[in-house]
Amino acid sequence: MSGTRRRVTQRDIARISGVSQATVSLVLNNRLDAGVRIAPETRERVLDAIRSTGYVADPVARRLADRYNRIVGVFTYEPVFPSGTRDFYHPFLVGIEESAERLGCDLLLLTSAPVQDGRRRIFAEGSRIRLADGCVLLGRDLDRGDLTRLLAEGIPFVSVGRRDDAGGPVPYVGADYPAATAALVRRAAALGHTGVAYIGSGAGPESFADRLRGFNAAAAGLDARHLPEAVPAALDAAVAEGVTALFLEEPADAPAVTAWARAKGLDIPSDLSLVALGDPTRPVSFDLDVTGFTIPRREMGRQALDVFGALLEDAETDTQRLLPCELHDGTTLTGRNRP
Structure with a gap:
């Protein structure tokens, strides 16, 4: 037998017996607690695969x-x-x-x-x-x-x-923030929005950078801009220059942006659309059902x-x-x- 033959792993046993790797682990460790139920025929199929391959659990693989x-x-x-x-x-x-x-x-x-x-x-x-x-x-x-x-x-x-x-x-x-953000930008574009703005730092934590990356990728060809903060002066300028959809990096900023819009006489969503890129990281009281995505x-x-x-x-x-x-x-x- 060649000394370089690959060792059979739990993953191999799972593939051969047609079960998950977690099920193989439960059978190997004889785990029947926590309400786990493994059908006798499933257990036997796993044991047959172990016997037929000569699988031996590596002591290192049993550390847990x-x-x-x-x-x-x-x-x-x-x-x-x-x-x-x-x-x-x-x-x-x-x-x-x-x-x-x-x-x-x-x-x-x-x-x-x-x-x-x-x-x-x-x-x-x-x-x-x-x-x-x-x-x-x-x-x-x-x-x-x-x-x-x-x-x-x-x-x-x-x-x-x-x-x-x-x-x-x-x-x-x-969480796949780039894909979720890009999907919402494409949805806005399909609804006729040609001027869009990303509000937030887009830097620092990877989660912020990922959101901005998804926004930029999907907004290619649109009149897109990046506003580091949701301050009135920046929002005023963006709307004056044709922005009709705002994408919030921090969904908890939605109440402040909505209050600004109302003070300017802008209706959400007929005058200005609002999209939240995730879940608020701090409690907020809000009377609108904001379009966006939820983090798993x-x-x-x-x-x-x-x-x-x-x-x-x-x-x-x-x-x-x-x-x-x-x-x-x-x-x-x-x-x-x-x-």
């Missing part, structure tokens, strides 16, 4: 069950419990908790990290990150130095949200734990995932009724 504490750290760069942000972060945490329960892991919320230069630091003196088997990272803007060190030291981690490379590919589960926050949390578990087990999986956003029709994007 046999060598680790089964504790997943959750590190947040921003507070997630104050009233100003809890509604935005709550679905992420629910998804993380659901997957942790299914994987049989406990969650450790890493709250003792001190704030340095206005930000929490994972590797500050006294950090307890190594109490956990690794961590899931939450936050709009992650520290690149932390990401680089996590990769360099081989600490298993997954970011909730797409992240640029930091000395190597960063494992993440993010709960599913992002769920899959972040799935990727984390795969990293611990050395299982083959896609460690960089972008999930589709769901477009929301709303009532604030309509066709042009005037030239």
Whole structure:
């Protein structure tokens, strides 16, 4: 037998037996808890594939069950419990908790990290990150130095949200903001809007840059502009120059933009259309059903734990995932009724 023959993996067993890799893992670990039910014929099919291939679980691939504490750290760069942000972060945490329960892991919320230069630091003196088997990272803007060190030291981690490379590919589960934003720009163009504006920084966190990239790609050929802030002077100039649809990077700015429009005698949407690029990151009170998209926050949390578990087990999986956003029709994007 050649010494270079590829080792049979759980992924191979899943393909041969026609089940998911998660099912193979459950059969191997004899997991019947948490309400998991595997049909006897399915279990036998997996066992037959194991016997026929001579599959032997690599001890390294069993680390989650046999060598680790089964504790997943959750590190947040921003507070997630104050009233100003809890509604935005709550679905992420629910998804993380659901997957942790299914994987049989406990969650450790890493709250003792001190704030340095206005930000929490994972590797500050006294950090307890190594109490956990690794961590899931939450936050709009992650520290690149932390990401680089996590990769360099081989600490298993997954970011909730797409992240640029930091000395190597960063494992993440993010939202496909470019595709969702581009779809809404194309919808506006199809409704007759030729003047469009993106309101927001479009820089800094990857989520902002992704939205602006999607906007620019779809707005090619339109009279498109970028307004870094939703300030009255900039909005006045944009509308005077023919902008008829505004795309908000921060949906929580919608009430302020609407108040400005009403003060100018502009009706939304007949005079000016409004599109929200995601979910508000702070609570807002609003009387319009804003057109836009919703972020798959709960599913992002769920899959972040799935990727984390795969990293611990050395299982083959896609460690960089972008999930589709769901477009929301709303009532604030309509066709042009005037030239």
